[in-house]
Amino acid sequence: MRTQYKKGATEELESLMLTGDLNVIDVEWIIQFRREDPRKYLFNVRDPVMTLRDISESVNRRIVGNRSFDYVLQNREEVNRMAREELQKILDGYETGIRVVNVRLQNVVPPDPVKGAFNEVNEAQQEKERLINEAQETYNREIPKAKGTAERTINRARGYALERVNHAKGDAARFSAVLKEYRDAKQVTNQRLYLEAYETILANARKIYIIDSEQKGLLPLLQLNQQVTKGGDDR
Template sequence: MPMDWTPPPRGTGREPDLNKVINDFKSKIPGFKKAKGLWVVVLIVAAIVLGSTAYYTVGPEENGIILRFGRFVRESGPGLHFKLPLGIENAIKVKTGRVFKEEFGFRVISPGVRSRFSEKGYAEESLMLTGDLNVIEVKWIVQYKIRDPQLWLFAVRDPVAAIRDLSESVMRQIVGNRLSDQVLTLQRVEIAAKAQVELQKLLDSYKTGVQVVTVKLQDVNPPPPVQPAFNEVNEARQQKERMINEAQEAYNREIPKALGEASRVVTEAEGYATEKVNRAQGQAKRFEDVLASYLTAEDVTRRRLYLEAMQRMLANTQKIYVVDEQVRGLLPLLNLGAGKGRATNQDLGQPQGKGVK
């Protein structure tokens, strides 16, 4: 459509009036007023679209991954952030602060104080072969966190499937290297700890960006057809352990007692032997001294030995009878039973100076 407008003549020395030019332009274009309202609506819609796609919010348990035309450019933490609008940059939120759980051999139907579980259809996950060629049913859980959001999104096609496959492989390897009795009773904690370490090594080697929080065995049982036989074996084993513990208790009670009694007898025998030896040595030394004195003074030593022997003998005597050479009967000399002094020859009515030598 040709416009009927001519510029002002040149060389007049004046600048044209801008408002007059705009008004002349509007008057020459038909329907300009209607188009003006449409453009305003378009601008408002464009502003809303641009504004709504130019920011994003990351939650407290999340990390934001920003992609520009599908390529990773940066990572952002919790809070309000801005990005290029109109799909130039896209924000993917990854929950790095939450602990996720994978269940093997069962599924939780309704969690709660008394959770309900479903075990049908998961026998392929739980049935395993032990080192002694017995089949057991192992149920366990794996709890993990996303440590590196970039690796979680781009290093592995399906990280959840990788966690499940690697966990099942590790558990089957560990259970296959042990006896069924060890898996059922003795080494459950050790198996769970070893599975956590081995699973973390594999996940790190595949660069999944996952941190294993814990691996826990929920239930380990023999298959239902053979559970009665296993229960009988376990009862017999428990009875055996109980009898061994009772015997060990009796052993721990009686053996120290016998050892203490033996030690007491040995100590008393050693003390008795020491006493006898010391006494024999003392008597031998006394005999040697007496012999030396006897060789030096024979009469004095003989008299002293006689007096000492008589003193020891009379110390335990209650009555003493002295036999005189001229009297054929017994002559009482002392009344030791009275306990108060000694009787004299005059008290007894006997002549003095006879009876004692």
């Protein structure tokens, strides 16, 4: 909404507003409207356009003044909606015959003297948000991966534990069966266990040596003394 003042200090100051957190902000806005009731538009208000301008400025100053600097910058659509609804309510109360079609904040910037400092703060805020987003992306990527690795490790451990328990139960059952057999027939059970043990051992042996049970050493030696004695007796 542009004023009908001559270009100068008055026009420049009308867009400067004080926010709820005591910051000065330069706000320009556009209002689109239509004459819904021509009779009211022509006869109920002396200057409908100027009236609309004054009311819209008052409404925007109140809305901006009740909210923070960052809120106005980041929530323009919400500010537009609130301004349109409140402006229409006041215009209906005055019976202006005006229907507000749209209210749109065109420029929302800090005043020229503080633009440099504002840009630095804004860049720092953007850098902060960038780092937060990168950290969030890393978190979203690494945490599920770590959870998957932990879950696989836990499942492997559970599987190994179940295997060992089942194996131990099987060993215990076999031992109980052998113990029962041993108590019923000790000699037969001892002999069977002995043969089974040797069967297991010999199954993996590359070579098998069978030694005479009366042989006193692993390497048999020729008994020359006995042969000489036998030869002398023959002569």
